[in-house]
Amino acid sequence: MEYKRILLKLSGESLQGKQGYGIDPERLKDYTTQIKAIAEQGVQVAIVIGGGNIFRGMSGAQQGFDRVKGDQMGMLATVINALALKTSFDAIGQRARVLTSIRMEPIGEFYTNDKAIRLLNKGEVVILAGGTGSPYFTTDTGSSLRALEIKADVMLKGTRVDGIYTADPEKDPTATKFDTITYDEVIRRGLKVMDQTATVMCKENKMPIYVFNMDKVGNLQKVMAGEKIGTLVTP
Numbered sequence: 389m390e391y392k393r394i395l396l397k398l399s400g401e402s403l404q405g406k407q408g409y410g411i412d413p414e415r416l417k418d419y420t421t422q423i424k425a426i427a428e429q430g431v432q433v434a435i436v437i438g439g440g441n442i443f444r445g446m447s448g449a450q451q452g453f454d455r456v457k458g459d460q461m462g463m464l465a466t467v468i469n470a471l472a473l474k475t476s477f478d479a480i481g482q483r484a485r486v487l488t489s490i491r492m493e494p495i496g497e498f499y500t501n502d503k504a505i506r507l508l509n510k511g512e513v514v515i516l517a518g519g520t521g522s523p524y525f526t527t528d529t530g531s532s533l534r535a536l537e538i539k540a541d542v543m544l545k546g547t548r549v550d551g552i553y554t555a556d557p558e559k560d561p562t563a564t565k566f567d568t569i570t571y572d573e574v575i576r577r578g579l580k581v582m583d584q585t586a587t588v589m590c591k592e593n594k595m596p597i598y599v600f601n602m603d604k605v606g607n608l609q610k611v612m613a614g615e616k617i618g619t620l621v622t623p
């Protein structure tokens with residue numbers, strides 16, 4: 389296996405699946421089944437889940453919501469998605485635990501890095517909800533923060549495109565894909581694959597980022613087997 393402990397960032401939007409809104413049970417099952425398969429092969433998996441399928445503070449602010457309240461609504465949205473993932477893991481017999489960055493027992497246990505690492509060492513999948521717990525951040529930043537805290541070997545960003553392109557491939561058909569790219573290049577080119585705060589944080593702490601298409605069933609397994617299907621961001 390390419391990596392022993394991973395932080396997998398899943399966007400909330402991707403949970404919509406083909407429905408285009410809310411949470412698609414098929415997509416959930418695709419994700420949790422793939423994650424279970426690598427967990428059974430001994431990979432320790434921590435997941436940071438987004439909330440964009442339900443609420444984003446920024447869009448709320450554009451509609452007149454207070455930004456801090458909007459971001460808190462967004463963080464609660466990630467908790468809803470975390471519970472959906474948990475029920476899906478339960479249904480397929482994979483042990484999983486929801487840890488929240490904001491206290492809200494009994495919905496989830498309060499996150500500490502020690503607790504997360506202890507659970508990972510026991511083979512449980514850890515679902516990290518609530519992002520960083522602070523407004524003005526995103527779950528990308530939550531992912532880079534948690535990846536560092538739990539000493540992950542890599543931060544995997546599962547998206548719906550198969551890596552980092554020179555431009556948005558869904559808008560620009562001439563865009564070409566990078567197999568590898570440096571953190572500086574991502575920042576310099578203003579590539580929107582991850583927010584810049586998260587990219588800078590990974591850069592400063594030498595956390596490798598691997599971007600790949602998580603929506604194609606089988607891809608997670610390929611990444612773990614070392615197949616070069618996505619884009620690796622390195623120093």
Ligand code: UDP
Binds near residue numbers: 528
């Ligand atoms: N959020 C926040 N702090 C965090 C993580 C998330 O305030 O540390 C809020 C923010 O409003 C964000 C929303 O939660 O828009 C949902 O997260 P995100 O947009 O990262 O979800 P994704 O795009 O991955 O679905």
